Amino acid sequence: MDISILKSLLCNSVNSIKYLEEVDSTNNYAKRLAFENIDDQLPYLITTNDQTKGKGRMGRVWKSEPGENIAMSLLLKAPDGFSNYSSTTLLSALAVVKAIRDIASLSCLIKWPNDVIYDTKKICGILTEMISIGNSNYIIVGIGINTNSNLFPDEIKDKATSLYIATGKKISREELIAKTINYFMDYYNDLIKINDLSFIKDEYNSLLISKDKEVILSSDNIPFPENPYISRGIDSNGGLLVESKNGQTFSVTSGEVSVRGLLGYAK
Numbered sequence: 106m107d108i109s110i111l112k113s114l115l116c117n118s119v120n121s122i123k124y125l126e127e128v129d130s131t132n133n134y135a136k137r138l139a140f141e142n143i144d145d146q147l148p149y150l151i152t153t154n155d156q157t158k159g160k161g162r163m164g165r166v167w168k169s170e171p172g173e174n175i176a177m178s179l180l181l182k183a184p185d186g187f188s189n190y191s192s193t194t195l196l197s198a199l200a201v202v203k204a205i206r207d208i209a210s211l212s213c214l215i216k217w218p219n220d221v222i223y224d225t226k227k228i229c230g231i232l233t234e235m236i237s238i239g240n241s242n243y244i245i246v247g248i249g250i251n252t253n254s255n256l257f258p259d260e261i262k263d264k265a266t267s268l269y270i271a272t273g274k275k276i277s278r279e280e281l282i283a284k285t286i287n288y289f290m291d292y293y294n295d296l297i298k299i300n301d302l303s304f305i306k307d308e309y310n311s312l313l314i315s316k317d318k319e320v321i322l323s324s325d326n327i328p329f330p331e332n333p334y335i336s337r338g339i340d341s342n343g344g345l346l347v348e349s350k351n352g353q354t355f356s357v358t359s360g361e362v363s364v365r366g367l368l369g370y371a372k
């Protein structure tokens with residue numbers, strides 16, 4: 106990774122960048138940084154060539170071929186009174202889809218809330234975490250993009266793909282990181298001003314893989330009694346609107362409910 110190229114492409118959208126040859130998890134590194142009194146250096150981007158303990162959502166492990174993919178975390182200080190944390194997750198998925206479109210000319214879709222999918226397989230995962238230190242709240246947006254890898258562990262090889270597999274071309278990680286972060290920071294600054302997702306709702310819904318399709322809902326692995334529902338897209342708070350068979354529509358939030366398509370992983 107060439108950090109001087111990355112810095113020049115980032116157009117001052119972040120204040121600090123840290124590149125690590127190897128780290129346990131860029132999210133964990135960002136968390137440790139937040140304790141170091143470095144508010145004046147935020148937003149802070151951390152990226153690495155290799156994570157030894159990459160973390161996924163719901164306590165899962167995130168595995169990635171060293172040197173080939175993108176693993177990065179952005180540490181942000183939430184403004185006073187800001188409570189829209191889960192919305193940052195949706196914004197990051199949108200930023201990744203747009204950056205991939207620009208850099209790799211590939212059209213991906215989003216599986217709510219924040220998996221980026223190409224051809225029914227996952228190409229990017231996002232783990233957003235929050236921490237409070239004293240009176241301050243910090244947001245850590247962790248993004249893993251399967252970029253140039255050709256190899257996946259057996260347990261995920263049927264569910265995962267990479268930009269290289271999809272396009273046959275090696276992609277510049279510096280360019281893709283910079284585009285993603287630049288898009289994200291623009292969206293995030295709008296979110297802080299507007300305080301809801303009304304400004305990207307239509308764009309997000311146009312990329313939603315389950316839009317107007319049947320989905321299965323569950324909470325703590327217990328399926329909802331009226332499955333399947335029809336997914337109608339997100340509302341302005343980032344919840345997913347779902348319609349039951351009797352025509353009632355309600356919003357579910359990502360912390361509470363998991364959603365999957367009827368035809369396997371991503372549909």
Ligand code: BTN
Pocket residue numbers: 129130131132133156158159160161162163165167175176177178220229230231232247248249250
């Ligand atoms: C998921 O889909 O389960 C989320 C995966 C998030 C992976 C990224 S890679 C960079 C950052 N550091 C981590 O340990 N996890 C996130």
